[in-house]
Amino acid sequence: MPAIYLDHAATTPLLPAAREAMMEGFALWANPSSPHKAGRAARAALEDARARVKAALNWPGEVVFTSGASEALAIGLGRAQVDLRIVSAVEHDAVFRAAPDAQVLPICEGEPDADALAAMLAAPGRAVVAVQSINSETGTVLMPLLRNTLAEQVRAAGGLLLADCSQSAGKAALPDADMIVVSAHKLGGPIGVGALLVRDWAMLQPSGGQERGYRQGTENLPGALGLAAALEAGGHESWQTTAEQRFDFKNALFRHGEVLTPGGQCSHIFAVAAPRMAATAMLIRMDSLGFAISAGSACSSGTLKPSRVLQGFGIDPDVARRTIRVSLGWNTTPAELDAFAQAWAEVNA
DSSP states (O other), rough: SSSSEEETOOOOOOOHHHHHHHHHHHHHHSSOOOOOOHHHHHHHHHHHHHHHHHHHTOOSSSEEESSSHHHHHHHHSBBBBEEEEEEEETTHHHHHHHHTOOOEEOOOTTOOOOHHHHHHHHHSEEEEEESSSSSSTTTSSOOOSOOHHHHHHHHTHHHHHEEEOOBBBBBBBBOOSSEEEEEEEEESOTTTTTEESOGGGGOOOOOOSBBTBBBOOOOOOOHOOOOOOOOOOGGGGGGGSSSHHHHHHHHHTTSEEEEEEEESBOOOEEEEEEESSSSSHHHHHHHHHHOBBBOOOOOTSSOOSSHHHHTTTTTTHHHHTTTTEEETTTTTHHHHHHHHHHHHHHHHO
């Protein structure tokens, strides 16, 4: 493991509370759908985890436990009771896999283009619109909490709004949306579990099986307990850095590069372009110095293709070629930020 890990948007370490909760779940090894005493005990623990997730996220609707954000997106977009699907141009690749025939909503000055969306919503039929709350490559806040006119626009047209909150759930309040996607391993929970939050079951077409008939497969009880515990123990207020320290870090990087801010900015994900060095070379150089960073999302950073997300934000191709991502987590320390800022300055001097 590198000495300093700054790739938390890809995955973040397991919180101690989540690890402890998972160990309790492993002791309840029976199938939650079994009718015997052991199965009923497992079911009770699963439903308790569901209630705790709802309480931690202040969610008034329903919760479907999934294997992660990708499955939650597949259920939300694939089985929504709608006629057409619209996704923003800067969504995660999992969104485009879940809705391959969706119309692509362009981004204008860091926000979904309202005029383009109006034209798309004017088409016959009901639509589901998928927009991230926070972009995983740039940290851009696409769905602000205080001025979410997107929700008003979609609902006025009779549509549904799906918010991929993989990078914000457990760190900030949920945006106003009809469906919410949560990923446990982005917030200090275990890999292999997530959730789809739904305001009303009538929004989805059931498929039979577990989770009230909206998901196939045996429920991951240890994972569900780990997710609930992580949500209860996490949040920016429990991090080892303050928002002020994180934004000071961003400003330090700006002195020896260009921090990309195509819109409102969160405080834990930063995309920064080096003055000269290509992103791939920068990753190798920083890795050799003991820093783990990435170039875009973990699902696409190993390719040589230009970032579709940066293209969607209108970033100049040459700048995009030199852009890396630095993302912070619950156990990131101020000393680690200072160390990376100093190494960044020396490499780019």
